[in-house]
Amino acid sequence: MTVLQRSDRVTYPHRRHTHLESRPAARRRRFAHGEPLVLLAPALLLVGLFAGFPLVRSVWFAFNDVNPFQGVTGFTGVDNFVDTVTGPDFGTYVGNTLLWTFGAVGLQLVFGLVGALLLNSRFPLRGVYRGLAMIPWATPSVLVALMWMWILDPNHGILNKALLATGVIDKPVALLSQTSTALPTLIVIDVWQGIPLFAVMILAALQAVPPELKEAAAMDGAGRLGVFRHVVVPAILPTVLITTVLRLIWTANYIDLPFILTGGGPGDASTTLALQSYVTAYKGGAFGEGASYAVMQAAVLAVLVVMYVRMTRKAESA
Amino acid sequence: MTTPVKAFGRAAQGVALIGWLAVILGPYLIMLATSVTPNDVLTRSGASLVPAEVSFAAYGELLTGTSFLSYLRNSLVVAAIAVPLTLAVGTGAAIALSRFDFPGRQAVMTGVLVAQLLPAVLLVISLQGQLRTFGLLDSRLGLALVHAAFATPFATWLLKGFLDSIPKELEEAGRIDGASSWQVIRLLILPLLGPGLVAAGTYVFILTWNEFLYALTFTASDATRTLPVGLQLFIGEYQIRWDLLTAGGVLAVVPVILGFLLVQKRLVAGLSAGAVKG
Numbered sequence: 001m002t003v004l005q006r007s008d009r010v011t012y013p014h015r016r017h018t019h020l021e022s023r024p025a026a027r028r029r030r031f032a033h034g035e036p037l038v039l040l041a042p043a044l045l046l047v048g049l050f051a052g053f054p055l056v057r058s059v060w061f062a063f064n065d066v067n068p069f070q071g072v073t074g075f076t077g078v079d080n081f082v083d084t085v086t087g088p089d090f091g092t093y094v095g096n097t098l099l100w101t102f103g104a105v106g107l108q109l110v111f112g113l114v115g116a117l118l119l120n121s122r123f124p125l126r127g128v129y130r131g132l133a134m135i136p137w138a139t140p141s142v143l144v145a146l147m148w149m150w151i152l153d154p155n156h157g158i159l160n161k162a163l164l165a166t167g168v169i170d171k172p173v174a175l176l177s178q179t180s181t182a183l184p185t186l187i188v189i190d191v192w193q194g195i196p197l198f199a200v201m202i203l204a205a206l207q208a209v210p211p212e213l214k215e216a217a218a219m220d221g222a223g224r225l226g227v228f229r230h231v232v233v234p235a236i237l238p239t240v241l242i243t244t245v246l247r248l249i250w251t252a253n254y255i256d257l258p259f260i261l262t263g264g265g266p267g268d269a270s271t272t273l274a275l276q277s278y279v280t281a282y283k284g285g286a287f288g289e290g291a292s293y294a295v296m297q298a299a300v301l302a303v304l305v306v307m308y309v310r311m312t313r314k315a316e317s318a
Numbered sequence: 319m320t321t322p323v324k325a326f327g328r329a330a331q332g333v334a335l336i337g338w339l340a341v342i343l344g345p346y347l348i349m350l351a352t353s354v355t356p357n358d359v360l361t362r363s364g365a366s367l368v369p370a371e372v373s374f375a376a377y378g379e380l381l382t383g384t385s386f387l388s389y390l391r392n393s394l395v396v397a398a399i400a401v402p403l404t405l406a407v408g409t410g411a412a413i414a415l416s417r418f419d420f421p422g423r424q425a426v427m428t429g430v431l432v433a434q435l436l437p438a439v440l441l442v443i444s445l446q447g448q449l450r451t452f453g454l455l456d457s458r459l460g461l462a463l464v465h466a467a468f469a470t471p472f473a474t475w476l477l478k479g480f481l482d483s484i485p486k487e488l489e490e491a492g493r494i495d496g497a498s499s500w501q502v503i504r505l506l507i508l509p510l511l512g513p514g515l516v517a518a519g520t521y522v523f524i525l526t527w528n529e530f531l532y533a534l535t536f537t538a539s540d541a542t543r544t545l546p547v548g549l550q551l552f553i554g555e556y557q558i559r560w561d562l563l564t565a566g567g568v569l570a571v572v573p574v575i576l577g578f579l580l581v582q583k584r585l586v587a588g589l590s591a592g593a594v595k596g
Contacts, residue, residue, distance in 0.1 A: 035499045036414040040426065043411035043470055046403075050445070050467035051436055057444040071447055118334055129335065131582040133342055138578040140528035142546040143567050146553060147345040150352065150560055156364030158348055192341070246435075253437040256530045260550055274439045281443050282535065294440035305435050309428055 062295040066287035080292035089268050096183060097272040097297070101252045104190040109244055111191065112198025119199060120206045134200060136193045141256035148189045149261060152176055179269040182262050186270055190257055198243060205239035206232065238315045245308045249301050273297045346571070353377070353564040360560055376561035377569070385540045386566055389548030392458055392537075393527055396544055399462035400526045401519050404469045408518060409511065411470070412477035413503060417489075433471040438531050446535055456538045464536065465526040473518045480514030481507070520581045524574050545570045 062080055064072045084090060119130055136144070151159050154172040163169045175185045209232055217227045255275045258264055264271035264279060271279070273293050281290025348365060353376055355369040363370075380386045414420070415427060445464065446455065454460025484507075492502050530546045537543045543551070549566055556562050 036418040036420040036423075039410040039414035039418075041410075043407040043474060044426075046407050046463070046467045047433055047470050050464050051433060051441060054441045054445040054448055055436055057448070058440045061444055068447075115338065118331065118338065121331060123331065123335060129339065131579055132339065134582060135346070135575055135578065136342060138524050138528075138574045139571055140546050140549075140574070141530050142528075142549045143571050146549060146563060146567050147349050149553070150365065150564065151345060151348060153365075153560075156360060156560065158365040158367070161364055161366075192345075196342070249435050253439055255439055260530075260553065274437065278439050278442070278531075287443050291440065291443050294437055294443070298437055298440055301435075301437075305432060308435070309431050312431060 058291050059295055061288050062291040064288050066291070068285050068287060076288065080289045081296065084289060084292050084296070089271075092268055093271055093273050093276050093293075096268075096270060097252060097274070099183060100187060100190075100258075100270075100272050101248055103184075103187045104194065104251050105244060105247045107187070107191045108194040108198045108247065109240070111195045113202055113240075115195055115199030116202035116206055119203050130200070130203075134196045137196050139193070141193075142260060144189065144193050145257055145260040148192075149176070152185070176262050177266055179266050182266060183270040186257050186261060189261070190251065190254070194247065194251075198247070201239060201243045202236060205236035209235040238311065242308065242311050242315065245304050245311065249304050249308070252297060252301060349564045349567050352560055353568050355561060357559060357561045361558070365560075376559075376565040380562055380565045380569070384552070384562070384566075385543075385548060386569070388540050389543055389545045390569070392542055393544040395458045396462045396465065396533075397523055397526050399459060400465040400469065401522045403462070403466040404473050404522045405515055405519055407466070408470050408473035408477055409508075409515070411474040412481055413507060415474070416478045416481035417486075417507070430471045430474055434475075438468070442531060442535050445532075449536055455536060456542050458542055461533055461536050461542070461544070462526070464532050465529055466522075468529070468532070469522045469525050473522055476518045476521065477511070477514050480511070480517070484510050516581055520577050523577055527574050 061072070063075060063077060064080075065074045065076050067073050115133070119126070119133070123129070151157050152175050154160055154174040160169075160172045164172065173181075175181045213231050213235075214227050217231045222230060252272075253274050255272065255278055258270050258272065258275050259278070262270045264275050268276075274297060277290045277293035277297070279290075280293065281287050284290070348367065351367055351369050352360065352365055354372045354374060355366070356371055356373040356375060359369070359371060411426075411430075415423065415430075449455040449457075449460045449464075452460070454463065489502050489506050492506050497505070527544075528546060529544075530550070533544045533547045534550065537547055540548075549563075549570060552563055552566055
């Protein structure tokens, strides 16, 4: 959902700077009264209290033994990390996380690009179509899970009925409870929900490509494919990259669908690091160990966060 | 030569557009059809796109025989606290970032970006104990505060973008006429912020209405559980009552779809309109 904010930065690149340069005196005067502090304080307090502080404390938990009711019961250094990494299934969790994250985001990127090109072409009722296409974005994850659970239901679901009727299969398949299909099925469902946002983000970038640029390239003899490759692709690349990085971070941390649909199973066939973190903390009552999974993943994702902030800055000042 | 090629392109485009829409809306239509199919028909012959008989019995049972209404009320209460709170603190922060220069402004901007990427799955672990200490565990106010903190960075960003696009000439004039900063904000900025607040408010509403992980972890009774948590419990509880489950799904999704469709032009076009200008 946060992907939406990208557009502001991409779309108003020059504004703040013009503003700053045109009236430096005014800005300095405003600073003298301390209004920014008063204006910012409530937001900082709220976010600090319910996001900043818990973050720091959760990281601290990863280095301690933590009882759900008594809190921290003893500093254990890196023991939690050693335990999680040397656990017999750690490799499976990492593999699942990579497949889930890159699989889902990769497919969303490809289909989102195609969708954006489709949405960018002319056709009747385009505005209405665009609104309808975005509906999955606004749908609760629990409901997405519920709808697909019903579609995939082995006994009465519509997919199995259709496949049986057409003779593709001869007995019902339970896609979510087979080791080989559970995670891929979850990925498909996540892709279904994630495509619209990618499409709309790329669409915004496509519409920002100046038509004169495309015309000039066409006049210089570039074919349609040439215009796309040399004019359109470079123009939308920053948006595509930023959206992709953002979605990678989000998807790696997103556990709603596997939690509701498979619980990470069968066995741990669809358990990602983030899901295992939650399950360890809440089903196993081991908050410290649970936190250590999430901290490790966050440390890796921090690289992406830095990339994201840098790219955003670049897009803003470009 | 070009005409058949063009006609083929048009046909391919049409097929792709219809296919995509079918894939997007199909699950919702199946859910709607199932919710009005009598349960005995469902257990006999399973799902179908066009129900043989139509019955609203599932809706009746859902509203009178389950805790659905209580979940609905809780979701509304949480949203009624979280949305105005987020808009209030977000507006303040957005004005500070859009209209003032101050030391640490860059740091705050970076903080706004990074705060949107914090993993809920990590925060949730220590937030539970923290809420218990505050007496806010298993409370709608507690959940609303967490949702508001979660939504504030993006709301701030959205509102800041909106403010940046409002011309500052009027404020300049106001200042020259001797208005204080607070007067400028109250009389000249806030009245223009309406459309931005509607878009940001809708976003916060969708977020808090849909949020699952925090709600699941921080609520423990029917007096506090929100709709997503309630629906998830239903999945376990009424496993073979798909008429009931889908009816709950339909009722839960209608408010967000309506809200979204009402402002989608502003939310979505807000992106692309800026893009065209930029």
